[in-house]
Amino acid sequence: MNSNKTHEIYPKFLNQLAVDLNLFYKKIINSNINVKNKNKSGKFNPVTSFDKAFEKFIRNKINKRFPGHSIVGEEFKTKNKKSDYSWIIDPIDGTKSFVVGNPTWSNLISLNYKGNPQFGLANFPELNKYYFNQSANTAYVVKNGKKRKLRANKKSTFNQMKLAGEFHGWLSLDQQLKILKVLDLMQFPSSDALSYVNFCEGKIDSVIQCVNKIWDIHALIPIIKASGGIASTWSNKDPKEAGTILVSSNKIIHNKMLGYLKPLSEFIPGGINN
Incomplete structure (x- = not known):
């Protein structure tokens, strides 16, 4: 371009x-x-x-x-x-x-x-x-x-971070039990794209969602990155692939969250990327 x-x-x-x-x-x-x-x-x-x-x-x-x-x-x-x-x-x-x-x-x-x-x-x-x-x-x-x-909160630490997440009913109880540490951290409300832009304003330090299609996340990727945020799938792949999405304000938080999400890193709801 x-x-x-x-x-x-x-x-x-x-x-x-x-x-x-x-x-x-x-x-x-x-x-x-x-x-x-x-x-x-x-x-x-x-x-x-x-x-x-x-x-x-x-x-x-x-x-x-x-x-x-x-x-x-x-x-x-x-x-x-x-x-x-x-x-x-x-x-x-x-x-x-x-x-x-x-x-x-x-x-x-x-x-x-x-x-x-x-x-x-x-x-x-x-x-x-x-x-x-x-x-x-x-x-x-x-x-x-x-x-x-817009500027993500780069000064946030993992122990003090605000995490917003939602699974839209796609994760079974057994799957959720595999990521109990993540569930314990999900103390802030999440609401579709609003969670991602709240992150870009520095109001939230990390966001996780699991059923994003390309039209749910592609518009947000350049905004997130331009605000200083890090975005990937739960398996640390390019977020443009959609599906499971993790957004973090710095590498320490992102890597820690990837570790917590690892038991479900390959989880992709059927047809979510189509």
């Missing part, structure tokens, strides 16, 4: 996209919400009319500005798989929260180059704030029009 060009074009586009998304949400906020379960059997995996409306809106913005780019979204088919540039979209991350009126849901959009997340946007319409990275080393939160630089 041409660094001078991309450091201007894509962050600027994502900034404007956040503004446009919030205006769009205000227009449709009073519309009826239709909810369906995408999972024909078993766990509740909802999709709403708002998920689809958001994704269509985002796709339209990308198509107009970058017509040759690939688009991979949660709700609709992939467009132009041959492009080196791909946009990964989660129109509503935290649909269950959205359905019950919890304001922690977000819009997640990532720009990838040859499969690697480069720029990300995490937009929280109900919380009036959004997060994005300006470059590989700089990320911001914008709340009520005021921009502030």
Whole structure:
């Protein structure tokens, strides 16, 4: 990627996209919400009319500005798989929260180059704030029009760290018993993408989740890294693979958590990376 060009074009586009998304949400906020379960059997995996409306809106913005780019979204088919540039979209991350009126849901959009997340946007319409990275080393939160630089809490120690985690019901009791030290440390609330951006603000020192798909995590990876955080899977692989995710504010915490998670380091819920 041409660094001078991309450091201007894509962050600027994502900034404007956040503004446009919030205006769009205000227009449709009073519309009826239709909810369906995408999972024909078993766990509740909802999709709403708002998920689809958001994704269509985002796709339209990308198509107009970058017509040759690939688009991979949660709700609709992939467009132009041959492009080196791909946009990964989660129109509503935290649909269950959205359905019950919890304001922690977000819009997640990532720009990838040859499969690697480069720029990300995490937009929280109900919380009036959004997060994005300006470059590989700089990320911001914008709340009520005021921009502030993001920085993970690098001074945190393992004994004093704040850990947020959630398993979304995927870990059995037997599996959880294998990581009792992790369970003892999980004393702070976790809520989808909001946990990751709270980490980027230095409010949380480590985050663990176990069922992230690419559209759940790709937009957050560049923001996490630009804020100084470390991200990997539980088996210490590239987080772009999705599935199990560990985020830490420094290497000491990260390595210690990898050790605690080792009994489940190869755990991948069926189809989670698809």
